[in-house]
Amino acid sequence: MTVLLEVRGLRVVFDGFAAVDGLDLTVEEGELRFLIGPNGAGKTTLVDVVTGLTRPVAGSVRFAGRELVGKREHEVVRLGVGRTFQTATVFEELTVVENLDLAACFRMPLRSLLRRRRGVSDEVAAALAETGLTALADRPAGVLPHGQRRWLEIGMLLVQRPRLLLLDEPVAGMSRAERERTGELLHRVAAARTVVVVEHDMEFLRRYARKVTVLHQGRVLREGSVAEVQADPEVREVYLGRAGGRAVG
Numbered sequence: 211m212t213v214l215l216e217v218r219g220l221r222v223v224f225d226g227f228a229a230v231d232g233l234d235l236t237v238e239e240g241e242l243r244f245l246i247g248p249n250g251a252g253k254t255t256l257v258d259v260v261t262g263l264t265r266p267v268a269g270s271v272r273f274a275g276r277e278l279v280g281k282r283e284h285e286v287v288r289l290g291v292g293r294t295f296q297t298a299t300v301f302e303e304l305t306v307v308e309n310l311d312l313a314a315c316f317r318m319p320l321r322s323l324l325r326r327r328r329g330v331s332d333e334v335a336a337a338l339a340e341t342g343l344t345a346l347a348d349r350p351a352g353v354l355p356h357g358q359r360r361w362l363e364i365g366m367l368l369v370q371r372p373r374l375l376l377l378d379e380p381v382a383g384m385s386r387a388e389r390e391r392t393g394e395l396l397h398r399v400a401a402a403r404t405v406v407v408v409e410h411d412m413e414f415l416r417r418y419a420r421k422v423t424v425l426h427q428g429r430v431l432r433e434g435s436v437a438e439v440q441a442d443p444e445v446r447e448v449y450l451g452r453a454g455g456r457a458v459g
């Protein structure tokens with residue numbers, strides 16, 4: 211197996227507080243990896259560093275052998291890393307297909323943009339099919355229910371042909387049926403790419419996760435299958451030790 215993402219000794223400090231504190235993480239090409247951990251564990255900060263949004267004070271992030279630390283967001287996207295945020299970010303006044311088209315333009319040279327023919331490109335058609343949105347192609351994104359917006363957002367990543375997708379809480383706020391369809395979508399997406407998912411929903415993890423990495427206080431606490439991390443006393447402690455925290459069991 212080839213290592214696609216290799217994080218070593220990562221440290222991120224905000225106002226003297228280490229949000230990420232000596233984090234090491236290895237993700238192999240083709241993996242569907244889930245990142246979990248209590249609130250404030252550093253999950254989003256890790257994703258922010260990988261995608262060039264936040265700079266660490268120490269450590270390295272190698273993607274396909276190239277150092278990402280120091281690169282800007284658009285450079286990281288061009289290298290093949292795509293991400294979604296905790297809230298869906300689509301252009302509401304544009305249709306589904308227009309949103310996908312716009313996202314696909316990102317990779318095109320200017321000349322081919324000028325020569326663009328009307329109609330749906332193969333790439334956009336494939337993203338519509340993969341996300342199950344083909345029948346909604348001409349619907350304005352603003353009228354879509356929450357779940358479909360999130361699938362559109364994933365489609366907007368797919369047309370940019372990433373090798374690595376980082377998805378931040380993709381099923382937050384979704385109905386049971388939407389969560390199921392998202393789980394199936396993640397497996398379809400991960401069949402041809404590497405996917406890292408930050409997720410809190412334990413029921414979702416039990417159904418769809420393979421390997422899970424548990425973060426706590428800015429570093430990796432445990433790594434293993436869902437059953438292994440759920441049975442781990444330290445993992446149980448960091449979740450259950452917090453009043454009102456999200457339980458792992």
Ligand SMILES: Nc1ncnc2c1ncn2[C@@H]1O[C@H](COP(=O)(O)OP(=O)(O)OP(=O)(O)O)[C@@H](O)[C@H]1O
Nearest residue numbers: 224225228229247248249250251252253254255256
């Ligand atoms: N821009 C920032 N400025 C100051 N502190 C920050 C900033 N971003 C994150 N933090 C702090 O860093 C810590 C890690 O935050 P982060 O959002 O990475 O955690 P998380 O594991 O994603 O949590 P959650 O599950 O709540 O989203 C938290 O204590 C948070 O308050």
